[in-house]
Amino acid sequence: MAETSATARAAGAARAPREGWRRALRREATPWAMVAPVVLLVGTGVLFPLAYIVLLGSESYSPYLGPQREWVGLANYARVLGDAAFWNALVASVIWVVGSVVPQFLLGLGMALVLNETFRGRGLVRTIVLAPWAVSGVVTGFIWLWLFDGTIGVVNDLLVRMQVVDAPVAWGIESGTTWLMVFVANAWRGAPFFAIVILAALQAIDPALYEAASMDGATRWQRFRHVTLPMILNAVVISTLLRALWTFNFIDLLWTMTRGGPAGATTTLPIYIFDVIYQKGEFGYGAALSVVLCLILIAFSAAYWQLNRLTRMP
Amino acid sequence: MSATRRVALDRALTIGLPVAFFLVFTLFPIYWLVNSSLKPAAELFTFPPKYWPDAPTLANYGKALFGTRLGALYLNSIAVATLTCVGLFALIVFAGYAMARFRFRGRTIVLLLFLLGQVLPHVVMLIPAFTLLKSAGLLDTRAALVLVYIVILLPFSVMTMRGFYQSIPPDLEEAAMIDGCSRIGALFRVVLPAAMPGLVATTIYGFINAWNELIFAVILIASPKLQTLPVGLMSMSDEMRTEYGLMLATAVLALIPSLALFAYIQRYMTSGLAAGAVKG
Incomplete structure (x- = not known):
């Protein structure tokens, strides 16, 4: 298309320059008029924040205290590197992402494989199983805090009845049980995401492939391993990356359930930034932390992509 | 065992069982939330908890809707x-x-x-x-x-x-x-x-x-x-x-x-x- 427009422009230029220019304008005007408001809004919403945090990252600015702003160079970034809370937050972020995405993926894969089969009531089962996706992080946190309550919670009752534990567990008092609790809650809400994406990929597989595999005498596992898996691999790779990035930035559920505690153990990087901005009102330092967060996400995405490319080499 | 019975058993294990698991995993938390919200305060704080309210009441809903913001x-x-x-x-x-x-x-x-x-x-x-x-x-x-x-x-x-x-x-x-x-x-x-x-x-x-x-x-x-x-x-x-x-x-x-x-x-x-x- 770029080529044809270039030829058209050249032809126009040869005949009457103004006519070609006008025709080009008319061709471009309709789509641009249609996207311009959106480009303006999204452009402002994306480019302004990026530019602003880079600029503010080199300033000392606490609007709660007063309007004065001071240029401090790289001091904020030096502070990040020496900030023990930052490094703790980074570790918490890794635990949060891995502990969330792995069970979500496994459950979601299981859901998708089952929901792709035909059985009576499948439509209803699908609606029910995927529904937690629509529940907010805050309400999910609420529900699971109540289930995991240390004194009157039903999870403890069930565990004691099934003799998994001897006495009720004091969930959320120390970091181990806190992580376990939020991982279960997040798996409940997040598994449907993977189920939806993988189900979409499964439905795109040509049934003839399975027929051919069955005719060749492939077992159920072989069909999964050599037909299903290769066909959904792209969807899995991309959705896992996106889910990891999204989970990294997802505050609502964790904040509702733990407020970053106990003793900062579940304060992930975004929660720490939120804390620096909202509780302490340190906008300059918060901006520097935001820049560092963006760099970490870019580095992670690049590494993931590279790893994916390398492991797929024949 | 006949072939049809084997197929039925196979389906129960590979479809029925996981479906049941996913349904319980998804629905139980919501059931528990609704169940608890229908309990009067006295029943809410008993341990072991009641899996069905003895005296279900909508009082909590009334208070939530009309007694708060x-x-x-x-x-x-x-x-x-x-x-x-x-x-x-x-x-x-x-x-x-x-x-x-x-x-x-x-x-x-x-x-x-x-x-x-x-x-x-x-x-x-x-x-x-x-x-x-x-x-x-x-x-x-x-x-x-x-x-x-x-x-x-x-x-x-x-x-x-x-x-x-x-x-x-x-x-x-x-x-x-x-x-x-x-x-x-x-x-x-x-x-x-x-x-x-x-x-x-x-x-x-x-x-x-x-x-x-x-x-x-x-x-x-x-x-x-x-x-x-x-x-x-x-x-x-x-x-x-x-x-x-x-x-x-x-x-x-x-x-x-x-x-x-x-x-x-x-x-x-x-x-x-x-x-x-x-x-x-």
């Missing part, structure tokens, strides 16, 4: 989410169409911008949004939230609408244009009716997200009377730490619209909405 929070959330939808709807009808049907100069850059918009962390946008809206005099207004929600939902919504438009054959509008329709006339009379289910699903997706959003609502809204439901839920849980029954009823009431709307758009999830499902 939950009603106001509900209206705020409905207003913000609805206005977000209206804005999104008006914008994505055209932008999605342009991205699906035209090859114009700068299209690749626009696509990149949308991609960036989908992966940019919201926590990074907090300070800039706060500053920008403050200088516009919009801080602590519902309009600020509507504006921010439209901006953060647009990239996903436009790309999803683009997918829905692309699934409609272009012959439709070409035929209409040969019959003398203008491009816009063809869009409204021919394409839009066919794209409407997808458009509605995308808009409802936006509603659910606006309904659920927490962190911008915390940062941009200071007045308790302007709070949205998620923020109100969090601060109410701090204010009324001992009123468990009330909070549980409130959580049920916050849950209902999300689930009802999800049930409606669910069938689009694996077709159109999954294609651009970047946001959880």
Whole structure:
């Protein structure tokens, strides 16, 4: 298309320059008029924040205290590197992402494989199983805090009845049980995401492939391993990356359930930034932390992509 | 064992068992929330807990609806989410169409911008949004939230609408244009009716997200009377730490619209909405 427009422009230029220019304008005007408001809004919403945090990252600015702003160079970034809370937050972020995405993926894969089969009531089962996706992080946190309550919670009752534990567990008092609790809650809400994406990929597989595999005498596992898996691999790779990035930035559920505690153990990087901005009102330092967060996400995405490319080499 | 019985057993193990597990895993927490919300205070704090309330009561719901500011929070959330939808709807009808049907100069850059918009962390946008809206005099207004929600939902919504438009054959509008329709006339009379289910699903997706959003609502809204439901839920849980029954009823009431709307758009999830499902 770029080529044809270039030829058209050249032809126009040869005949009457103004006519070609006008025709080009008319061709471009309709789509641009249609996207311009959106480009303006999204452009402002994306480019302004990026530019602003880079600029503010080199300033000392606490609007709660007063309007004065001071240029401090790289001091904020030096502070990040020496900030023990930052490094703790980074570790918490890794635990949060891995502990969330792995069970979500496994459950979601299981859901998708089952929901792709035909059985009576499948439509209803699908609606029910995927529904937690629509529940907010805050309400999910609420529900699971109540289930995991240390004194009157039903999870403890069930565990004691099934003799998994001897006495009720004091969930959320120390970091181990806190992580376990939020991982279960997040798996409940997040598994449907993977189920939806993988189900979409499964439905795109040509049934003839399975027929051919069955005719060749492939077992159920072989069909999964050599037909299903290769066909959904792209969807899995991309959705896992996106889910990891999204989970990294997802505050609502964790904040509702733990407020970053106990003793900062579940304060992930975004929660720490939120804390620096909202509780302490340190906008300059918060901006520097935001820049560092963006760099970490870019580095992670690049590494993931590279790893994916390398492991797929024949 | 006969072959049919073996097949039946096989299906029970590979389909029935996992289906039962997923149903229990999904439904039990919601059942437990509803069950607890129907208990009077005396039953709420017994251990072991009762799996069915002895004396179910709607008292908690009555108190939540009429004894707290939950009603106001509900209206705020409905207003913000609805206005977000209206804005999104008006914008994505055209932008999605342009991205699906035209090859114009700068299209690749626009696509990149949308991609960036989908992966940019919201926590990074907090300070800039706060500053920008403050200088516009919009801080602590519902309009600020509507504006921010439209901006953060647009990239996903436009790309999803683009997918829905692309699934409609272009012959439709070409035929209409040969019959003398203008491009816009063809869009409204021919394409839009066919794209409407997808458009509605995308808009409802936006509603659910606006309904659920927490962190911008915390940062941009200071007045308790302007709070949205998620923020109100969090601060109410701090204010009324001992009123468990009330909070549980409130959580049920916050849950209902999300689930009802999800049930409606669910069938689009694996077709159109999954294609651009970047946001959880």
